[in-house]
Amino acid sequence: MTSPSAEAIHDDVERALREDVGSGDVTALLLPAERRARARVITRETAVLCGRDWFDACFAAVDPAVRVSWLAEEGARVAAGDVLCRVEGPARALVTAERCALNFLQTLSATATVTATYVAAVKGTRARILDTRKTLPGLRLAQKYAVRTGGGTNHRIGLFDAVLVKENHVAAAGSIAAAVSRARELHPGLLVEVEVEDFVELREALAAQADRIMLDEFEPDELMQAVAEVDGRVPLEVSGGVGLERVRAIAETGVDFISIGALTKHVRAVDLSMRVELVDA
Secondary structure (H helix, E strand, O other): OOOOOOOHHHHHHHHHHHHOOOOOOOOOHHHHOOOEEEEEEEEEOOOOOHHHHHHHHHHHHOOOOEEEOOOOOOOOOOOOOOEEEEEEHHHHHHHHHHHHHHHHHHHHHHHHHHHHHHHHHHOOOEEEEOOOOOOOOOOHHHHHHHHHOOOOOOOOOOOOOOOOEEEHHHHHHHHHHHHHHHHHHHHHOOEEEEHHHHOOOOOOOOOOOOOOEEEEOOOOOHHHHHHHOOOOOOOEEEOOOOOOHHHHHHHHOOEEEEEOOOHHHHOOOOOOEEEEEEEEO
């Protein structure tokens, strides 16, 4: 999985440090400037590790003299009690960058972990797990990367790289066919997806030759009927009300994609601990 650009990571980290450190870490000044420290990061629960580049960048931005030694690979499954990395450098830098670095690591690992759980649940079917635009503000690229780290697939990154025709767009254009036609005229080369709520709209989207059709709030028996009717002519995506308890049943209907907002919206940070100890200068 390719990480976002160094520039994008830098922007994320700069924004986080500006928010947290502001004009300066007043508590860190209690430590002598020459004092050094070392630390280790431990996970208290099983997780898929994600966010090493952001973690490293936090410390590098505060003080390039800090050294991070990783003991677990990006994307690896780690168990409770595992030491993920060791950090060493000026004590002030370690305590200043600690919170931002852990915030990135625990949040992105959370998204990667829950994604991996959904991916495992549909293993053996043709369905791929997709994310949505329901990301934490300012962390779109980071969370989309975490989804890929967990084995999922990205939907559109934003409003600029694919067309998703919904009810309001259809109402404004006059019909699904007109909306798809206008989208192709304005944005040749972009994927055009149409969201449908019933079989009448499904057939209209098929006739309009949409690149993908999103089945919104279809029941399992309706999904099976839709898969049979479409017969592979266009990929089908399921959206709406998908939880871990029913994702396998949805996948077994034969749909191609299942989009899940909870991958990025309902994240619960992985429980990590960074233990810092002062050492002789």
